[in-house]
Amino acid sequence: MAEKFDAIVVGAGPSGNAATYTLAKAGLKVLQIERGEYPGSKNVQGAILYSDALEKIIPDFRDDAPLERHIIEQRMWMLDDRSFVGTHYRSEDYNKPPYNRYTIIRAQFDKWFSSKVREAGALLICETTVEQLLMDGDKVVGVRCDRMGGDVFADVVILADGVNSTLARKAGFHGEILAKNVALAVKEILFMPEEVIQQRFNIGEEEGVVIELMGSVTEGMVGTGFLYTNKDSLTIGVGCMLSDFKTNPRRTAPYELLEKLKKHPSIAPLIAGGEMKEYAAHLIPEGGFNAIPQIYGHGWMIVGDSGGFVNAAHREGSNLAMTTGRLAAETVIAAKAAGQEMSARTLKAYKAALDESFVMKDLHKYRNMPDMLHGNPQFFTTYPTLVNQAAQTMFTVDGVDKKTKEKEVLGSFKAARKFTGLIGDAFKVWRAVR
Numbered sequence: 001m002a003e004k005f006d007a008i009v010v011g012a013g014p015s016g017n018a019a020t021y022t023l024a025k026a027g028l029k030v031l032q033i034e035r036g037e038y039p040g041s042k043n044v045q046g047a048i049l050y051s052d053a054l055e056k057i058i059p060d061f062r063d064d065a066p067l068e069r070h071i072i073e074q075r076m077w078m079l080d081d082r083s084f085v086g087t088h089y090r091s092e093d094y095n096k097p098p099y100n101r102y103t104i105i106r107a108q109f110d111k112w113f114s115s116k117v118r119e120a121g122a123l124l125i126c127e128t129t130v131e132q133l134l135m136d137g138d139k140v141v142g143v144r145c146d147r148m149g150g151d152v153f154a155d156v157v158i159l160a161d162g163v164n165s166t167l168a169r170k171a172g173f174h175g176e177i178l179a180k181n182v183a184l185a186v187k188e189i190l191f192m193p194e195e196v197i198q199q200r201f202n203i204g205e206e207e208g209v210v211i212e213l214m215g216s217v218t219e220g221m222v223g224t225g226f227l228y229t230n231k232d233s234l235t236i237g238v239g240c241m242l243s244d245f246k247t248n249p250r251r252t253a254p255y256e257l258l259e260k261l262k263k264h265p266s267i268a269p270l271i272a273g274g275e276m277k278e279y280a281a282h283l284i285p286e287g288g289f290n291a292i293p294q295i296y297g298h299g300w301m302i303v304g305d306s307g308g309f310v311n312a313a314h315r316e317g318s319n320l321a322m323t324t325g326r327l328a329a330e331t332v333i334a335a336k337a338a339g340q341e342m343s344a345r346t347l348k349a350y351k352a353a354l355d356e357s358f359v360m361k362d363l364h365k366y367r368n369m370p371d372m373l374h375g376n377p378q379f380f381t382t383y384p385t386l387v388n389q390a391a392q393t394m395f396t397v398d399g400v401d402k403k404t405k406e407k408e409v410l411g412s413f414k415a416a417r418k419f420t421g422l423i424g425d426a427f428k429v430w431r432a433v434r
């Protein structure tokens with residue numbers, strides 16, 4: 001008879017590693033299957049690692065995890081073609097351990113996390129693709145792989161196979177992924193000496209800066225850009241909704257947007273001289289709360305990007321991925337301890353735990369955000385331009401009195417959106433973030 005495991009985890013990204021580590025640490029017999037040559041070889045992230053989720057899984061992760069810089073400053077920039085208006089938040093409180101967030105390089109981080117998973121006692125098999133789930137009636141009983149002699153069985157299968165989860169679709173757990181519910185992001189890593197980064201971003205050794213960007217660079221498509229400081233490299237990227245790429249009359253390709261971003265006069269000096277050594281493109285689930293499918297059933301659970309656990313309002317995909325992985329594993333551990341079958345009734349506890357956590361609370365809070373952004377391109381076009389123009393009008397000293405300037409600014413807003421449009425937009429924003 002074929003070998004049977006307590007659990008099989010498909011995928012070795014943050015969600016799969018969190019689930020596998022938690023299960024193995026509790027003494028369960030776990031098999032993790034990854035199609036990449038090694039964990040991290042197929043994965044893409046900005047990448048900011050938020051400490052909280054990982055701390056709950058590996059409290060002393062800071063001792064040996066490959067962390068680049070801890071973030072002490074968060075910048076948000078609204079761009080038009082020649083300028084930006086931004087907010088910067090920098091605090092010495094972020095410069096004291098334990099640090100709240102770090103930049104990481106995913107390929108290195110995933111390898112490290114995977115070494116912890118194996119130390120905890122899980123069996124990891126790489127270069128093996130799970131082709132389908134094995135069913136006994138409506139219960140998942142194992143997986144069929146393209147190698148390892150085919151079929152492997154387990155009490156429960158955890159799908160941590162990322163945003164484009166073909167397995168869940170094939171099994172009918174959720175439908176086709178809709179272009180309006182995913183963003184396509186591209187990014188580059190640009191290498192340069194540590195000292196240059198520190199000078200340009202006004203930071204010391206090991207300190208880092210995050211810049212989140214929005215505005216004219218996405219040509220009216222719903223999307224954002226980012227620039228992160230690693231130890232001796234910068235990561236720069238931009239992503240927009242797939243549906244918007246399809247309908248953008250300019251037909252701009254994602255890499256063209258990235259080139260445009262790199263040439264922006266406020267960005268170009270920051271990245272000048274950087275040597276590009278890595279380019280990647282990946283999908284990001286952005287459908288939010290209303291796009292989350294059924295995430296558990298008889299003998300199965302879905303975690304991480306595979307369940308769509310990322311929200312346009314906060315780029316914390318890996319944080320959500322690790323939290324969902326941990327909560328799914330804890331559900332299995334509790335069920336095993338109670339001698340329960342891995343039925344939908346038992347695994348419902350996973351959904352209940354998620355509902356109680358920040359994951360569902362945040363997704364629910366921002367549930368109207370994706371729809372609000374889709375139907376209102378003015379937030380990515382008109383407003384960034386108006387705000388930048390207003391800043392220029394007010395800050396330029398040219399003999400015109402301030403009252404006249406204020407009238408001019410107000411007039412430009414009214415001309416672009418009319419008074420009712422402005423009130424309507426304010427209401428839409430309030431409704432999406434309240």
Ligand SMILES: Cc1cc2nc3c(=O)[nH]c(=O)nc-3n(C[C@H](O)[C@H](O)[C@H](O)COP(=O)(O)OP(=O)(O)OC[C@H]3O[C@@H](n4cnc5c(N)ncnc54)[C@H](O)[C@@H]3O)c2cc1C
Nearest residue numbers: 011013014015035045046048130161162304305316317318
């Ligand atoms: C450009 C970009 C920037 C981002 N920036 C950030 C950021 O700064 N901070 C943040 O927290 N999040 C960020 N995210 C989101 C974050 O990367 C994801 O939320 C996170 O990687 C999800 O982890 P996961 O384990 O669910 O999926 P993944 O990391 O995608 O892992 C899935 C794994 O499953 C494997 N797999 C898939 N199918 C199979 C199969 N059939 N058989 C075997 N193995 C399989 C894949 O090879 C892969 O290793 C970013 C995403 C992108 C694209």
